[in-house]
Amino acid sequence: MPKLMVFNNISLDGYFVDAHGDMSFANNPGPDPEWDAFVAGNASGSGGVMVFGRVTYDLMASYWPTPIAASSMPVVAERMNSAQKVVFSRTMDQATWMNTRLVKNDLPGEIRKLKKEAGGDLIIFGSGSIVSQLAQLGLIDEYQIIVTPVVLGKGRTMFEGLNEKLLLKLNKSRSFANGNVWLSYELIS
Numbered sequence: 001m002p003k004l005m006v007f008n009n010i011s012l013d014g015y016f017v018d019a020h021g022d023m024s025f026a027n028n029p030g031p032d033p034e035w036d037a038f039v040a041g042n043a044s045g046s047g048g049v050m051v052f053g054r055v056t057y058d059l060m061a062s063y064w065p066t067p068i069a070a071s072s073m074p075v076v077a078e079r080m081n082s083a084q085k086v087v088f089s090r091t092m093d094q095a096t097w098m099n100t101r102l103v104k105n106d107l108p109g110e111i112r113k114l115k116k117e118a119g120g121d122l123i124i125f126g127s128g129s130i131v132s133q134l135a136q137l138g139l140i141d142e143y144q145i146i147v148t149p150v151v152l153g154k155g156r157t158m159f160e161g162l163n164e165k166l167l168l169k170l171n172k173s174r175s176f177a178n179g180n181v182w183l184s185y186e187l188i189s
Contacts, residue, residue: 002048002115003141004122006131008158009148015155016128021055023126025150032178040075048120050080051111054089056126061097086114088130111139131158135166142186143168149179 009026010016017023052060063069064080085100088107095102103110111134114122124131124140134140135158159166168185175181 002117002119002121004051004111004115004124004134004139005142005144006124006140006158007042007144007146008124008126008131009146010158011148011150011152011155013151013153013155014157015152016126016158017156018152019154021156023059025152026146026148030178032176032180035176035178035180038174038176038182039073048083049114049122050083050085051122051124051127051130052085052087053127053130054087054092057085057087057089057095057097057100060125061095061100065097086110088127107133108137108139115139128156128158128160132161135159136162136164138187138189140187142171142184145183145185147181147183 008016009023011018011025018025060080064077069077069080081098083099085095085097086103087095087100088103088110090104092102092104107130111122124134131140167188169188170183171186172184173182
């Protein structure tokens with residue numbers, strides 16, 4: 001059965017976006033071949049469905065299909081464009097990025113349905129309001145977090161609005177020369 005995972009960058013002070021909703025702080029701060037190989041390895045992983053809210057979807061759909069993305073990160077761009085994607089939005093009329101299905105309501109019900117289908121894991125990128133809603137319902141199985149060596153001072157956390165604490169267990173971790181630290185947590189039932 002597929003797992004639902006979150007893969008997000010956060011600042012050292014815990015924000016996934018800054019006070020203006022910008023995620024660009026997460027861009028690689030400098031050359032690091034080990035980090036680049038890690039990113040490419042993740043991108044070339046097996047199947048799965050990418051899950052987005054409207055804001056993150058718009059951001060990703062405006063970048064990954066471009067020639068700039070294809071030339072700067074070809075493996076990641078190919079994976080992002082060819083993967084199956086689901087965007088949850090009450091305000092969008094259509095989703096035009098290749099292989100994207102628009103779902104306008106029942107976020108928890110749709111996620112439960114997707115988790116019962118055969119296939120690869122479901123991966124949420126960005127999409128803090130979706131993360132918060134699904135975390136609160138216990139539907140997220142794994143949290144993969146990249147801690148980026150920057151302090152933003154203000155912003156939004158992925159867990160904004162969470163009413164109860166989540167108990168997590170660290171499974172794996174890895175640090176990189178560029179200062180990024182990857183942490184993988186699973187939900188303790």
